[in-house]
Amino acid sequence: MTILEDIISRVEELNPIHAKKIRKNISGQNQEFLNKAENFLKDYMQFLTKHGKDLDYAIDCYLKLIDDMLYETIRFMTSKEYSNSSFQDVNTRIYDNPEVMEYHMQGLLLSQFLWIQHYKILEFFLENAPKHQDKTGNYLEVGAGHGIFLNSAIDLFSKVDSFTALDISKSSIEIAKNFVDSSKVRFVHSDILKFEEQDTFDFITMGEVLEHVENPIGLLEKLKSLLNDNGITFITTPTNAPAIDHIYLFRNAEEIREVIRKSGFQIISEIQVPSEDMTAEEAHEKGISVMYGAFLKK
Amino acid sequence: MDKAEILKKLNDIFINTLDNADIVLKMETTAADIEEWDSLRHIMLVVEIEKTMKTKFTSKEITKFKNVGDIVNSIEAKK
Amino acid sequence: MKSFTELCKNIGKTSSDFSKIKLAILGDSATQFLGQGIKGLGIDSKMEFEVYESDFGQIDQEIFNPSSGLFNFDPDFVLIFHDSNKLLQKFMDTPLDQRQQFGESHIQNLSKLYSTLKEKLSAKLLYFNLAEFRDGVFGNYSNKVEGSFLYQLRKINFNLMNLSSELKDLFIVDICSVCNQMGRDHFFNARLYYQASLTISLDGLPFVAQQTLDIIKALKGQIKKCLIFDLDNTLWGGVIGDDGLERIEIGNLGSGKAHSELQKWGKQLKERGIILAVCSKNDEETAKEPFLKHPEMVLKLEDFAIFVANWNNKADNIRDIQKVLNIGFDSMVFIDDNPYERNLVKESLPEVCVPDLPEDPVDYIDFLRNENLFETSSHSGNDQKRTEQYRAEAERIVYQKSFSDPGEYLSSLKMQAEIREFDNFSIPRVAQLAERSNQFNLRTIRYSEAEINSISDSQDQIGLTISLKDKYGEYGIIAIIILNKKTDHYFIDTWIMSCRVLKRGVEWFILNELSSLAKSKGIKEIRGEYIPTKKNKIVKDHYQSLGFIEKESQWILNLDKYQEFDNYISKA
Known part of the structure; x- marks a missing residue:
């Protein structure tokens, strides 16, 4: 078995x-x-x-x-x-x-x-992230959580020798440390909004963080300030996904795009994965969660 | 309201929500007995039951629903 | 007012915190522009409209066919628009001998539409009354001829008011007033009418949409409850501190008549139940002088629930007023002639409604009348008492500050409470509390008026209201309890209290009453439950603080061991 x-x-x-x-x-x-x-x-x-x-x-x-x-x-x-x-x-x-x-x-x-939506999003990341590996010299992940994306990134971005993994939760970092086995990673326990760095980053991943804050535009603007001018960022966030720690409600993908646009990012490519067996439109209509993922540039 | 009455009302809700007129609920009925009773429909069922029965369940109650009897008992304890 | 084009640009700018409203529009002329106008205007009030439109001329078909798109759509509001131009066509097709009954049969038809709608939908019906115009057949003599178009048109408008006072869920959108204000030449555009079947001009549409939205907002509970006046150059002309009592303009002096008219309007609003307040930069004594001594003042000190005159910034003063009244900032209107003060308040308290008064005082009143600031969805005799209630509250707050010991303060209030089962008098208020209370509400189960009615008849449930008064006045019903009778215990299905009476020990009084009620029936246990919502965190520890013990997810009170709480409320 x-x-x-x-x-x-x-x-x-x-x-x-x-x-x-x-x-x-x-x-x-x-x-x-x-x-x-x-x-x-x-x-x-x-x-x-x-x-x-x-x-x-x-x-x-x-x-x-x-x-x-x-x-x-x-x-x-x-x-x-x-x-x-x-x-x-x-x-x-x-x-x-x-x-x-x-x-x-x-x-x-x-x-x-x-969960199909988690897997499909990871697949989308694995397919598209390599397009940007040539330009990527350093890498930041915000809300590294359990570290799955970080592990994939370490495999994908062979040129990068400095990975930074940020999380607001100490416990989360302890778990990620156990799961990510790499000497290349620097773990930082900090609120992203309070995180300051000399250098900007070439690639930033932020999976399922936007829904955890009160002001997602502010968060994206902060991300923008940490990204270098030609840099790429990958974000994911769900619509209609009630959870014990979710705060900001996106009712549909358009509301996410609007937040992205308002914070001054452009969408390069995107994906929507409904959490149930139906189309994204149907899910939106019924108030059922859809995972949204997108690559963005300044 | 006694258990039989509650069970009868639940039966109607199940028939409507799961769109299956053949459902006959017993106290022991579980999701394994009714094909349409999946996690999404389960949510719709609970929402509909709360609305129709004018009650609300606590999180502890909801997570302990293993069969129809558990739902009936929860309602009966308050109504 | 935004132009129609600007409103259209608004469409789609929604956000997740907007409330969603389903509106069906049925008209006998082209209505899609109207739908767009309402959608666009809704955005500015954080409302996202989903609009269903029938093809035009399908009003009866949509309503009398139970499987029509209208019923599938299941709207919150249905808007019906019979246009007066179309009505004239129908009138001309009516045989001469039936024209005297034309208006009557129009009203009967509407009444039928209403009852058919209400059989299937809980939606409220909005109905446009008729923009008036003359048909040039009888001239002014129309007013003497019952069979003339104008006679029947006005009869319909009049009888619409009668009908809507009878039918609870019928609301008239007074587009006739909009047309009068704009003038028919601007309200109606012949080219649009003949070429596109549009009966309201693009200039008129935003104003009609505004009236419609005002009603919907009021029905959604978004109403203004309080009007705050500045004094100098607002309630009177001139500055009392500089000009003195004799030279301020009120009544016959200078532009005094315009200010008097504003005061009269305020007085009418107060009598309708709007709370009046003063917020002025002045010494309190100077500010009060005209109210006490000037013979031509219409408003008196007792018309105001709160009178704030000091040199602090007005936003802070309005915050204080809000605290005393305990109503939302979004239910307050602030009227001030000074653009600086207005902007300060707008910027610090964006939810407060601050109309931009015209510069010249003679324009104040007409401007304010047309802003439709005080749309409402209900009116009861009780409304008139409101100012007294809030005045009393303001006095209590001042009085409370003179005590250092809260117990001493509470006992000095001489509170009396009355506990009663639901009855015909209390049911509307109970339903209102059950529908709207969010904070002090242990389980947040929503009951409609009909459901409350059935509780009052039920053998298995007990519904109780608690009303409170003290030496300053009456609060009316401030709490409701619904008990479900079980064989060996009572389960508290609903415990709601008005936040106005927090920290008065009302909950102790109530629990004492519940326990003696239960004991008298041989019941040994009372059980309660807290179901958290986003807004009811203040009652998280309610049962714990009352001595209930947690078991499973319920709170249990053993009545054998229950010791009555000392409190400061006597039973009336």
Whole structure:
């Protein structure tokens, strides 16, 4: 039995409704996906063992994340707004709380291959990022989280010898340090808005951060100031995705584009991945989450 | 409101939300018994139940829903 | 007012915090420009309209066909526009002997449209009344001939008012007044009418859209509740501190009549339930002098809930007024002749409505009347008491500052509360609180008036209202409780309180009452629940602070061990 199948059958026992969705997600995927997932999960298992944890622990974390999302989504369906509006509040309750952060990040790790939108976005990044590797000498990731994009970037950008990984959560950095095995990476524990650097960066990745702040335009403007004039940035953010730590609600892709434009970026290429089996338009109409990803330049 | 009444009302909600007129709910019914009852529909079901039954569930209640009986009991405890 | 072209440029500039509104427009002339005007104008009020338009001339078909696009669309508002030019065509096709009943049958038809709509939709119906014009058949003599067009047209306009006072969800958009204000020559453009079937000129459209939007906003609860006046050169001409009592212009002196007229308008608004306040840069004593001594002042000190005259900046003073009244900044209007003061307030408090008064005082009143600042969606006798309530609140705040011990202060208020089951008198207010309360609301379950009605008849539920008064005046109903009766306990389905009475110990009083009610029925436990929302964090610890014990996700109070809370409220 593959690890993936093992995970699904364990989820099935604990949360059969959710298992239905994962099965549906996986069923349309090709062998390449399955291989990638398996390799990733093998690494993840090793990582767990190294830290005295097992797969049941990881699944437990993941299902807690799913429970949180379920409740937030039900509230969202009636209120049509996210339950959080204050960054300060989320920061104290979640980013600064190692216990919550640990299960949250572990949960997100598994979601990387169980949620189609996460996987498709990573694929999009892997396909398009190499176009910019010649011009890239240094690399910054904002909100490095569990470090999956960072790992891919280390593989892709062979010329880069200095990677910087920034995260507002100490716990998140501890997890990423375990997961990213590279001497090239400098980890910085800081709020991006307070992060100052002498040099600008050639490439900045910021995955799923915009929805965590009160003022996404301000955040993008800050990003712009850290990017060199010919630099490229890759961002992702979801629409209609209620979660315990999401603040800024984008109702559709156009609202994201507007924020991008207002902060003075231009879109080079973009992708939309609905979280359910439907088109992006349909998802938008029904208020269902769509993951948005885009490469931007100044 | 007693459990039988609640179950009957839930049955109507399930039929409408899942678009399947053949559904006959029992206390033991789970998502495994009804094909259409997936995670997206589950959310719609809970939203619809709250609206129709004039109640609200806490996060603890919602995450403990394993079968129809759990939902009925949660409603019955308050109504 | 923005031009139609500017409004069109607005369309699409939405953002995620805009409220979404579904509007269906049914007309007997081309309505797509109207739809665009409303959409564009909505943006400036943070509203995103989704508009459904029928083909023109399909009003009856859309409404009488239950599977029409209109019903599929399930709008929040339906706008019906019968145009008076089209009406004239219909009138001319009516046989001479039936023309005297023309207006009557038009109204009957509308009433039928309304009842058919309401069978299937909860939407509110907006209806344009008729822009008046003469058909040149009888001349002025029309006024004597019941079978003339103008006679029937005006009859319809008059009877529309009667009909809308009968039908709760019918609201008249008074485009006839818009047409009068602009003049028919500007409101109607013959070329557009004959070539494009457009019955309102492009210049007229933004104003019509504005009236429509005003009604929708009022129905959405966005209403102005408070009018703040500056004094010098606003309520009177001249500067009281420099010119003195005899030389300020009010009544017959100088441009006094214009200022008197402004005061009369303020008085009318106050009688309608708008709270008046003063915010002026003056010494308080000097500022009050005209109100006490000038014989021609229309407004008196007792007309104002709050009187602020000092040398602080006006934005700060308005913040203080807001604190006392405890209403949103977006429900306040500030009137000041001085552009500097206006800009300061606009910049520091962007939500406050600050009309740009014309320079010449003689233009003030006509300008303000046409701004339609005080659109409303309801009117009750209670509204007139509002100023007294807020005056009382202002006095309480001043009075409270003279006590160092909060207990001493509370007992000196001599509060009395009355607890009653829901009844016909209280149900509308209960429904209002249940629909609108966000903050002090433990579970935020929304009930309509009909649902509240059925609770009052139910054997399984108890609905209670708590009203409060103290030595300064009456608050009216300030809390509602809905209990679900279980065999061995009461479950608190709803606990809502008005934020005006926080920190008065009302919750202690209520819990004492609930416990004796439960005990008298042999019930040993009361259970409650807190369901968090974005806005109800202030009651997160409500049950804990009242001594409930958390079990599973509920809060439980064992009545055998319950010790009544001391409080400062006596039972009326």
